[in-house]
Amino acid sequence: MHPRLDKASSWTHLRRCAIHILAGFALTMLPSPHACAGGRALVLDVNGAIGPAVADYVVRGLQVARPGEVGLVVLRMNTPGGLDSSMREINAAILASLVPVATYVAPNGARAASAGTYIAYASSIAAMAPGTNIGAATPIQLRGPSFLPGSSPQQPSGQRNDQGKEGAESGDTESRKMVNDAAAYIRGLAELHGRNADWAVEAVRTAASLPASEALKLHVIDVIADDVSDLLRQLNGRMARVAGKIEPLMTANLEVVAVAPDWRTEMLAIITNPNVAFILMLLGIYGLLFEFMNPGVVAPGLFGAVSLLVALYALNLLPVNYAGAALVFLGIGLMVAEAHIGSLGVIGVAGVIAFVIGAILMFPAGAPGLSLSMLLLAGAAAASVAFFMLVLAMLLRSRRRAVVVGVEALLGAEGQAVSWQGNEGRVLVRSEIWRARSPGPLQPGARVKVIARDGLVVVVEPT
Numbered sequence: 312m313h314p315r316l317d318k319a320s321s322w323t324h325l326r327r328c329a330i331h332i333l334a335g336f337a338l339t340m341l342p343s344p345h346a347c348a349g350g351r352a353l354v355l356d357v358n359g360a361i362g363p364a365v366a367d368y369v370v371r372g373l374q375v376a377r378p379g380e381v382g383l384v385v386l387r388m389n390t391p392g393g394l395d396s397s398m399r400e401i402n403a404a405i406l407a408s409l410v411p412v413a414t415y416v417a418p419n420g421a422r423a424a425s426a427g428t429y430i431a432y433a434s435s436i437a438a439m440a441p442g443t444n445i446g447a448a449t450p451i452q453l454r455g456p457s458f459l460p461g462s463s464p465q466q467p468s469g470q471r472n473d474q475g476k477e478g479a480e481s482g483d484t485e486s487r488k489m490v491n492d493a494a495a496y497i498r499g500l501a502e503l504h505g506r507n508a509d510w511a512v513e514a515v516r517t518a519a520s521l522p523a524s525e526a527l528k529l530h531v532i533d534v535i536a537d538d539v540s541d542l543l544r545q546l547n548g549r550m551a552r553v554a555g556k557i558e559p560l561m562t563a564n565l566e567v568v569a570v571a572p573d574w575r576t577e578m579l580a581i582i583t584n585p586n587v588a589f590i591l592m593l594l595g596i597y598g599l600l601f602e603f604m605n606p607g608v609v610a611p612g613l614f615g616a617v618s619l620l621v622a623l624y625a626l627n628l629l630p631v632n633y634a635g636a637a638l639v640f641l642g643i644g645l646m647v648a649e650a651h652i653g654s655l656g657v658i659g660v661a662g663v664i665a666f667v668i669g670a671i672l673m674f675p676a677g678a679p680g681l682s683l684s685m686l687l688l689a690g691a692a693a694a695s696v697a698f699f700m701l702v703l704a705m706l707l708r709s710r711r712r713a714v715v716v717g718v719e720a721l722l723g724a725e726g727q728a729v730s731w732q733g734n735e736g737r738v739l740v741r742s743e744i745w746r747a748r749s750p751g752p753l754q755p756g757a758r759v760k761v762i763a764r765d766g767l768v769v770v771v772e773p774t
Contacts, residue, residue, distance in 0.1 A: 362393055362394055367579055382561055398429050408553075413542065424520070436560075594615065646699050670692070724741055747769045
């Protein structure tokens with residue numbers, strides 16, 4: 312080979328190598344898709360108890376967030392707690408999200424109690440506004456789906472609740488298993504994002520709670536921010552775990568967009584309200600009963616069927632004591648039986664008692680935002696008692712009336728002799744021709760009165 316050609320080829324090879332090295336270095340310096348600044352910061356407001364409606368709202372909000380369009384999803388939270396199942400559904404969506412999620416306890420005076428604590432620990436960023444608190448994450452079993460109650464009243468911030476610990480240690484096996492499972496769950500979330508795991512476990516076992524300033528000192532949260540704009544400013548450039556990878560957050564120029572709950576979330580929130588679900592259940596049962604007692608009316612049966620199906624869907628999502636629900640159904644059945652059997656109130660009183668006790672037991676009294684209103688219960692019980700008394704009064708009144716159908720209805724009825732021969736003939740009684748006999752002869756057209764009946768023959772006498 313010619314020396315000049317060999318030298319030119321070597322320089323070409325070196326230039327190509329240099330270009331490849333520089334290109335590779337440039338690619339490594341480019342931010343990953345998760346770190347690219349999206350144009351918006353979506354704000355989802357989580358107010359009130361964590362239930363099926365809130366879970367649906369948050370999960371769908373995270374699903375529509377795209378890495379190239381959304382740079383951060385902010386869960387602005389103020390909750391006393393909620394259902395364990397709904398909380399875990401939200402956490403699963405947060406951990407699978409390709410967009411970083413920041414749980415921001417706000418406004419001032421808000422709290423992330425119980426279920427809110429787990430959600431904050433599951434998020435890429437945990438932030439609080441001044442004057443807020445977090446903690447009290449001990450789960451409670453409801454003989455059905457468990458829920459996570461709100462903060463313990465008047466418990467000093469960060470103070471260890473020895474009584475709660477003793478209660479957990481002395482509780483039954485089921486309660487201990489549930490508390491241990493919750494403690495392991497929140498510890499795993501804390502270790503995933505490098506937060507204070509020991510305090511998280513203490514919040515589960517002893518219902519400990521912290522204000523924002525102490526939470527930041529103990530590394531329970533990452534940031535204290537006055538508002539969403541301040542939060543975005545402080546998070547810019549911070550490293551966070553997103554979809555299993557550590558990525559820098561680019562939040563400096565994001566446009567804040569609040570996403571309000573849509574009609575589907577509002578409707579789900581209404582029907583999963585225990586008071587509404589209870590009313591729908593009663594309307595469904597009474598509507599179907601009215602249709603069965605009066606076949607062909609259609610409207611009560613159709614309305615009752617729709618109401619009952621919607622109520623059953625809502626009850627399936629709520630922490631319901633099924634023994635209480637069975638007592639409610641039994642009570643209504645006994646009151647209906649009283650209307651048909653007429654036991655002078657014995658069955659009806661038992662039905663009212665079963666209805667009231669079942670309604671009290673049906674929904675947990677301590678679940679935040681998931682308990683039945685005592686005013687509604689009193690109103691429903693009063694309406695059921697009024698219905699029962701009305702039916703009983705109608706029954707007693709009907710017993711004092713004369714019989715108007717059947718064999719007894721002919722006794723005492725007046726009519727007219729149509730034809731007569733000797734002691735037998737035919738008479739017209741209540742628009743019907745009957746064979747008749749009488750102790751004495753009668754004249755056609757004579758007025759007669761029925762005094763007895765023998766099979767298809769009536770015994771009459773002149774009036």
